[in-house]
Amino acid sequence: MKINLKSSSQRWFLLLLVIMIFITVATGGVLTYLLYETAFEEQRGRLIEAAQSQARLIEAVARFNASSGNYKDLQEAAVATRSQIIDAHSHYKGFGETGEFTLAKKEGDQIVFLLSHRHHDMNDLKPVPFDSEIAGPMRQALCGLSGTIVGYDYRGVKVLGAHEPVEILNFGIVAKIDLDEIRRPFIRAGLIGGSVGMVLIAIGAFLFRFISEPIIDDLHKSHKQLEEFNYNLEKKVQEEIGKNKEKDRLMVQQSRYAQMGELLSMIAHQWRQPLNAISMAAIEISLSDSGDENELKLKREMTKFIEKQTQYMSEIINDFMNYFKPEKDRVLFGFKDVFDDILMLIGPQLKSRGMKIEFLYDESVVFLGFKKELEQIIINVVSNSRDAYIDQKITNGIITIQVEDHPDHVRLSIADQAGGIDPDIIDRIFDPYFTTKEKGTGTGIGLYMSKEIIERSFNGAINVENIENGTRFCISLPKTEKASFA
């Protein structure tokens, strides 16, 4: 699996940045909002105070004018009060940037403004219909309500206004300020704070990158090294596997050569007799040359004999060729067939040295497997016994092959009386190339290949033990299902 450290670290970095920006924005937003709320409440308090104190002041002036006796009736006193108040306020610019007082009364279904500091020509104050959307705070005041609302003022601008009825004169007074003015500093603070935050995040991100880049690079490097190492390791393993396969192949080839050598020696043994007979016959033919009728008859017989002998030799070759044809499938076979083949192949050679094989088996026992492979194994083991007898200069050696049938396996034992194997080397005789024989006679492959075939093709086992005066090889061949039902 290939991991791209660089791109994954970049992804993490981006995610971190997004999280940092989110936290900054959220904290800044909440903080600004809380401050704004506090400022808003303070402003509301101030407006209430201002509206109420103005209302009480106007009421006091009105009361004073009414009771002063300077005016002929209440109506005149009210007009005087109104002009005094307007006069007083004409010197007052309002508070803040947009804060002002407005004073109005209800005339019919209209709100008629008497005072406004900032936005009207004082000589031409426009009335507002009572049941309209605008001049909300004043409507509240003229309805006799005291308090604050956020609504549209006479201009249709959103304001925070404190409204207070002015008794005696039946006026309403409103102290109001544009909502925008309250909000503006906070929006500004938010924007400044946000920008500073972003700049700090950018600097922080840069520093973070600056610091983490070499670390990530290092990581990347060691990751790459590890990958390379893994790759090399795998290559090495593959190489070794390849080498092993090559070794196996070589071994099989060598064993085939060894087997071929055995084969040639067996053929040579079997040909010796007919070849002798042929050459004798040929000599006889060449010696008898008298032209006599009997001679002629003898010659004809001799030629026939030669023909028969050569026929026999070619049959031997055929038998051997047949035997060495590769086999593809398992076959069901009895052990008589196996022993017949073995006798055909190696019997003459043994006989010529005075040795013989003794078979002990039950003819009814059958086995499912690679017959020729098993025969090759038996020949390998038997030829070792033969070699041991030759080595020990024993001429009438007997090799005993016994078959025991068990419910789940067949046990084959091959024993000789050729002196046994030195206990020092007995553990190594199945090793490849292990031989005690002279160069040219032994290859050390026979038992190794036999063991391989038994384990791989038959799923079985082979082992060796020294018995009295000799050696016994035991081959255990598990029965496959089909065989045990057969």
Ligand SMILES: Nc1ncnc2c1ncn2[C@@H]1O[C@H](COP(=O)(O)OP(=O)(O)O)[C@@H](O)[C@H]1O
């Ligand atoms: N029946 C036996 N008696 C004595 N020695 C044996 C016998 N069978 C095998 N050995 C020993 O095992 C060795 C290995 O046998 P093998 O693998 O067939 O190779 P090779 O026959 O070419 O030496 C022989 O060289 C021999 O020393």
Ligand SMILES: [Mg+2]
């Ligand atoms: Mg051998």
